[in-house]
Every structure is written in structure tokens, then in C-alpha cells.
Amino acid sequence: DAMVIQNPRYQVTQFGKPVTLSCSQTLNHNVMYWYQQKSSQAPKLLFHYYDKDFNNEADTPDNFQSRRPNTSFCFLDIRSPGLGDAAMYLCATSSYGTGVREAFFGQGTRLTVV
Amino acid sequence: AQSVTQPDIHITVSEGASLELRCNYSYGATPYLFWYVQSPGQGLQLLLKYFSGDTLVQGIKGFEAEFKRSQSSFNLRKPSVHWSDAAEYFCAVRSNFGNEKLTFGTGTRLTIIP
Numbered sequence: 001d002a003m004v005i006q007n008p009r010y011q012v013t014q015f016g017k018p019v020t021l022s023c024s025q026t027l028n029h030n031v032m033y034w035y036q037q038k039s040s041q042a043p044k045l046l047f048h049y050y051d052k053d054f055n056n057e058a059d060t061p062d063n064f065q066s067r068r069p070n071t072s073f074c075f076l077d078i079r080s081p082g083l084g085d086a087a088m089y090l091c092a093t094s095s096y097g098t099g100v101r102e103a104f105f106g107q108g109t110r111l112t113v114v
Numbered sequence: 115a116q117s118v119t120q121p122d123i124h125i126t127v128s129e130g131a132s133l134e135l136r137c138n139y140s141y142g143a144t145p146y147l148f149w150y151v152q153s154p155g156q157g158l159q160l161l162l163k164y165f166s167g168d169t170l171v172q173g174i175k176g177f178e179a180e181f182k183r184s185q186s187s188f189n190l191r192k193p194s195v196h197w198s199d200a201a202e203y204f205c206a207v208r209s210n211f212g213n214e215k216l217t218f219g220t221g222t223r224l225t226i227i228p
Contacts (some may be wrong), residue, residue, distance in 0.1 A: 107156060
């Protein structure tokens with residue numbers, strides 16, 4: 001089935017040690033989102049790609065970076081994770097121009113910082 | 115800027131009772147509106163969506179929602195809840211032009227009691 005896949009499901013990293021989360025999709029959607037969701041809170045948009053156009057939210061810390069090398073893959077890089085970055089990270093895809101307006105979410109990556 | 119308000123943080127309903135979850139949005143034009151459900155530790159699943167046309171939309175799992183432009187609302191309803199409906203519910207708004215930003219409300223946690 002076409003879907004959004006996030007790897008790994010669980011990631012433990014050390015304080016200050018760079019970490020990369022990955023997201024892949026088989027939906028061929030041109031929009032990809034990264035959200036951060038802390039416990040009992042709403043998903044918070046970090047950034048999103050509209051095709052290759054990168055849209056960074058104004059309040060996304062510089063510590064968070066993203067790469068989208070092709071349509072299918074998108075990466076979230078946290079350069080120096082702090083304890084406050086422990087959260088669930090959600091990747092989602094959507095499409096523009098094809099009538100598919102809803103976002104499809106992956107299962108998320110739970111990041112623990114020790 | 116677009117925004118979503120879910121005034122009820124937590125709702126408790128008896129199994130078999132009816133349910134209404136409130137959602138108000140702020141957006142300069144007719145938005146795309148969504149309801150998502152999230153079980154603990156999981157990604158978000160789309161319940162239903164509104165783009166245009168009939169203001170009463172049907173979704174999965176017996177849910178429906180009504181778009182009311184005059185009230186800027188998109189409330190979610192279910193006539194009879196099941197224990198399996200216990201989850202977190204998020205209302206979301208997406209811009210219908212420009213950069214495709216998807217914004218979530220703060221969520222409503224639904225508890226079902228026997």
C-alpha cells in the first residue's frame with residue numbers, strides 16, 4: 001500500500017549529538033511536512049516543502065534543519081539535541097494541484113534525549 | 115494568519131451517548147478543514163475533510179462534521195460513541211492557496227466511560 005514511512009520509530013540520542021530522522025513516501029506527493037509534537041500537545045509545524053521550495057516556520061529553532069533530496073524522501077536533522085527536543089516527530093505528505101488536499105501522516109518517530 | 119481553536123481540552127462521554135467536539139477557525143477565505151484522530155503513540159488518521167459544497171460531511175467510523183461559515187466553525191459529531199473512540203481529536207485548517215500550510219488546533223482528549 002502507498003504510505004508514509006518514518007524511520008526509526010524510536011530514537012534515543014545523547015545530549016548534543018546530531019541525529020537524523022527520515023521519512024519516505026510512495027504517494028508521489030509534492031508537499032511534505034515535519035511536525036514536532038510534545039506530550040499532550042498539538043502537532044507544531046517546523047517546516048514544510050512545497051515541491052523543492054522550503055518553508056521554515058518563523059519560530060523553528062536553527063538547531064532544526066531539513067533536507068529533501070527527491071520527491072520520495074525527506075530528512076529532519078537536529079544538530080545539537082537538547083532535553084527540550086524530546087518529542088514525537090511526525091512526517092506528513094500532501095499534494096497540490098491534484099485535488100488531494102488532506103495530509104497523510106506517518107507513524108512518527110519518538111525521540112528521547114539522554 | 116490561519117489558526118484553529120478547540121475550546122474543550124478534555125471531554126468525558128458515556129458509551130452510547132452522543133458527542134460533539136467544537137472547532138473554530140480563523141482564515142481569510144474559505145479554508146480546507148479537517149478532523150484527525152490520534153491514538154496514544156501513533157500518527158494522525160484522517161476522519162473527514164471539507165473543501166467546498168455540502169456543508170455536512172461524512173467521515174469514517176460514523177463521524178460527521180458541519181461547516182458553518184457564519185460561525186467560523188467545523189464541529190465534529192457522532193450520534194453514539196463506542197469505547198474504541200477514546201483518543202485525541204485534532205481539528206486542522208489548511209490554506210487553499212499559496213504555500214499549503216497545515217495548522218492544528220490544540221486537540222480534545224475524549225474519554226469514554228462505561
